[in-house]
Amino acid sequence: MSAVEFVNVPRIPVGDWFEGVFDWVTANLEWLFDAFSTVIDVAVEGLVTALDAPGAVLMALIFALLALLVSGWRIAAVALVGLLLVIGMDQWATAMETLALVLVSTVVAVVIGIPLGVLAARSDRTSKVVRPALDLMQTMPAFVWLVPVVFLFGIGYVPGVVATIIFAVAPGVRLTELGIRNVDAEVVEAAQAFGATPRQTLFGVQLPLAMPTIMAGINQVIMLALSMAVIAGLVGARGLGGEVTAAIATGDLGLAFEAGLAVVILAVYLDRVTAALGQGGHLGRFRRKAKSDVGEVAADENQPDGSEDLVTASDVHTKIGA
Amino acid sequence: MNAIEAHGTYKVFGKRPAAGVARLKAGATREELREDGLTAAVIDASFEVREGEIFVVMGLSGSGKSTLIRMVNGLWAPTAGELTVCGEDIVKMNDKQLRTARREKVSMVFQHFALLPHRTVGENAAYGLQLKGVNRAERERSATEALAMVGLEGWEGSLPEQLSGGMRQRVGLARALAAGTDIMLMDEAFSALDPLIKREMQDQLVELQSKLGKTILFITHDLNEAMRLGDRIAMMRDGRIVQNGTAEEILNEPANEFVAQFVQDVDRTRVLTARSVMTIPAAGDGRLLGQPVAGTVAAVDADTRLSEVLGACADCEGDLAVVDSRRRLVGVLSRATLLQALGQLAADAAHDASADPASDTTPMEVTAR
Numbered sequence: 001m002s003a004v005e006f007v008n009v010p011r012i013p014v015g016d017w018f019e020g021v022f023d024w025v026t027a028n029l030e031w032l033f034d035a036f037s038t039v040i041d042v043a044v045e046g047l048v049t050a051l052d053a054p055g056a057v058l059m060a061l062i063f064a065l066l067a068l069l070v071s072g073w074r075i076a077a078v079a080l081v082g083l084l085l086v087i088g089m090d091q092w093a094t095a096m097e098t099l100a101l102v103l104v105s106t107v108v109a110v111v112i113g114i115p116l117g118v119l120a121a122r123s124d125r126t127s128k129v130v131r132p133a134l135d136l137m138q139t140m141p142a143f144v145w146l147v148p149v150v151f152l153f154g155i156g157y158v159p160g161v162v163a164t165i166i167f168a169v170a171p172g173v174r175l176t177e178l179g180i181r182n183v184d185a186e187v188v189e190a191a192q193a194f195g196a197t198p199r200q201t202l203f204g205v206q207l208p209l210a211m212p213t214i215m216a217g218i219n220q221v222i223m224l225a226l227s228m229a230v231i232a233g234l235v236g237a238r239g240l241g242g243e244v245t246a247a248i249a250t251g252d253l254g255l256a257f258e259a260g261l262a263v264v265i266l267a268v269y270l271d272r273v274t275a276a277l278g279q280g281g282h283l284g285r286f287r288r289k290a291k292s293d294v295g296e297v298a299a300d301e302n303q304p305d306g307s308e309d310l311v312t313a314s315d316v317h318t319k320i321g322a
Numbered sequence: 323m324n325a326i327e328a329h330g331t332y333k334v335f336g337k338r339p340a341a342g343v344a345r346l347k348a349g350a351t352r353e354e355l356r357e358d359g360l361t362a363a364v365i366d367a368s369f370e371v372r373e374g375e376i377f378v379v380m381g382l383s384g385s386g387k388s389t390l391i392r393m394v395n396g397l398w399a400p401t402a403g404e405l406t407v408c409g410e411d412i413v414k415m416n417d418k419q420l421r422t423a424r425r426e427k428v429s430m431v432f433q434h435f436a437l438l439p440h441r442t443v444g445e446n447a448a449y450g451l452q453l454k455g456v457n458r459a460e461r462e463r464s465a466t467e468a469l470a471m472v473g474l475e476g477w478e479g480s481l482p483e484q485l486s487g488g489m490r491q492r493v494g495l496a497r498a499l500a501a502g503t504d505i506m507l508m509d510e511a512f513s514a515l516d517p518l519i520k521r522e523m524q525d526q527l528v529e530l531q532s533k534l535g536k537t538i539l540f541i542t543h544d545l546n547e548a549m550r551l552g553d554r555i556a557m558m559r560d561g562r563i564v565q566n567g568t569a570e571e572i573l574n575e576p577a578n579e580f581v582a583q584f585v586q587d588v589d590r591t592r593v594l595t596a597r598s599v600m601t602i603p604a605a606g607d608g609r610l611l612g613q614p615v616a617g618t619v620a621a622v623d624a625d626t627r628l629s630e631v632l633g634a635c636a637d638c639e640g641d642l643a644v645v646d647s648r649r650r651l652v653g654v655l656s657r658a659t660l661l662q663a664l665g666q667l668a669a670d671a672a673h674d675a676s677a678d679p680a681s682d683t684t685p686m687e688v689t690a691r
């Protein structure tokens with residue numbers, strides 16, 4: 001018999017400690033959570049009202065138009081068909097509730113995530129603290145922290161939003177950090193060498209150049225938020241998640257399928273539109289514009305035979321060298 | 323006043339770098355420090371860059387050139403020693419003062435151009451001025467002017483990605499010029515360019531410098547480039563400046579075997595000037611010295627490279643007059659003297675080659691012995 005079995009590990013009351021901390025938080029920071037709850041609640045309710053206002057079909061057309069503007073007619077057509085299907089399945093109102101929840105969660109996650117990513121990119125120490133925290137938030141089963149969230153925020157949209165933020169914030173932080181760390185070091189050094197302040201370097205160089213990566217992060221935040229928003233149905237955040245929860249409770253297979261399909265349609269729509277924004281967003285659109293405005297004219301004038309180096313070099317030579 | 327002055331400047335990377343400097347001063351080698359995880363990038367560097375000259379720092383990769391230049395604009399603080407720029411002590415400056423110094427006094431040109439890809443050529447050229455807070459109209463005017471100086475008029479609205487490498491580096495040059503600083507730092511600025519474009523850029527730089535009188539600290543690992551551009555050259559090796567002088571001094575009196583090996587393959591006729599081989603008329607004819615030379619007389623500038631003097635010499639009947647920039651006589655060059663000098667160069671080169679028994683030995687190993 002090995003000695004190891006005689007070692008008696010005492011019961012470690014980790015759960016009790018956690019409850020202790022939790023009790024202190026509820027007792028002392030209640031005002032903070034109340035204020036946060038109010039803001040989130042108003043935001044989600046307001047957004048739901050706004051999304052419902054024009055009526056289902058008109059709103060679906062507006063969404064399709066948006067897709068047309070950012071990602072082209074093909075995706076717009078598919079989007080329109082999908083959205084009309086959602087209306088046909090009688091899931092439009094719940095889909096808009098879920099969309100509102102996703103958008104509010106995404107905004108909060110981005111507002112927290114991007115600055116955190118910037119800090120992590122600037123300091124290795126911050127990065128070392130942030131990384132495991134993000135891992136924890138993503139790998140801890142959602143149901144585990146749904147419980148404390150409900151304790152703190154009760155039932156409804158707010159715990160849904162909070163749970164969604166916790167689950168979805170990670171890629172926003174990670175990809176912001178990655179994007180900024182991957183900006184060409186020489187370009188950053190150039191900014192510093194010309195006397196840029198850290199602020200000017202961040203806003204004038206690092207963020208613009210990291211933007212495609214950051215947009216990819218935001219796209220992922222939205223996708224994660226959507227998947228979590230469905231689970232949030234369990235804590236009373238209505239929407240498609242609420243439908244799924246109800247369908248499970250009553251064994252209504254048809255309803256579960258329809259709600260699930262609506263989630264998929266919403267997911268595809270959000271993914272395509274935000275992905276297109278990421279690629280053609282700020283930077284890409286700017287480039288395309290600049291190219292068509294001036295670049296082509298300049299290129300035509302100056303590069304008659306395509307050997308741009310030689311031509312301009314000799315230009316220079318005749319102008320300056322002689 | 324010197325534009326840049328360094329006295330016993332050190333830069334050591336790693337934990338507790340000051341202790342590393344103390345050990346170097348006590349005689350420890352770079353390798354000994356490396357064993358303890360310290361990198362001695364610049365060791366006891368002393369040099370001065372005079373106003374309006376092109377000062378070249380030349381050395382192999384890893385010899386500490388970039389570290390040196392980054393200390394000059396304060397991106398890295400020296401671990402020990404003195405460093406002044408335009409008479410101001412850069413070591414003692416706080417962040418804000420350093421930023422002001424970079425905006426007002428020193429601009430920089432980078433090896434891979436380091437342009438902002440999301441901004442137009444015009445905006446890139448105006449970048450330094452934008453950071454200074456110059457208003458839009460004025461900085462656009464300066465940027466256009468600087469772009470014209472480097473031969474890029476009309477390209478203001480293009481994006482860097484639409485330009486070739488040589489043109490991008492001209493934008494980099496224009497950005498530094500537009501900033502209006504007296505000092506320009508150039509870290510391997512032409513190293514990424516094709517040989518042909520590189521030559522064009524070198525000529526253009528010399529031209530611009532003589533026109534604008536900028537002080538240029540130019541870094542390169544290419545000896546021929548160093549010889550072409552440098553009024554004076556500092557040879558750097560393993561963090562130390564091993565020799566400091568004009569191209570001719572370095573060619574004629576290499577400070578050690580490392581330098582000698584290094585300069586062995588240089589085409590001396592492209593470095594040595596008419597001044598270095600001319601004869602100075604003695605006694606009777608000496609009174610002609612300093613007198614203006616008539617336009618009809620065949621003459622070459624004293625700073626003309628021998629490779630170019632050859633052509634002029636072949637064309638003329640008798641001796642060549644060697645003149646200064648205002649066409650006053652400073653010496654005489656006969657065919658015989660020229661041929662003699664060339665013969666001597668060839669003999670030297672042959673001697674250098676045969677004197678080195680292990681001709682495959684790299685310069686590094688030679689001095690390490």
Ligand SMILES: Nc1ncnc2c1ncn2[C@@H]1O[C@H](COP(=O)(O)OP(=O)(O)O)[C@@H](O)[C@H]1O
Pocket residue numbers: 335336361362363381382383384385386387388389390
């Ligand atoms: N930030 C840094 N941290 C540690 N070591 C560095 C750093 N920058 C440069 N070095 C080291 O300093 C030495 C000199 O580098 P550098 O100045 O870039 O040389 P060069 O420009 O001549 O190629 C090299 O050994 C390099 O590895």
Ligand SMILES: [Mg+2]
Pocket residue numbers: 387388389510
């Ligand atoms: Mg370097």
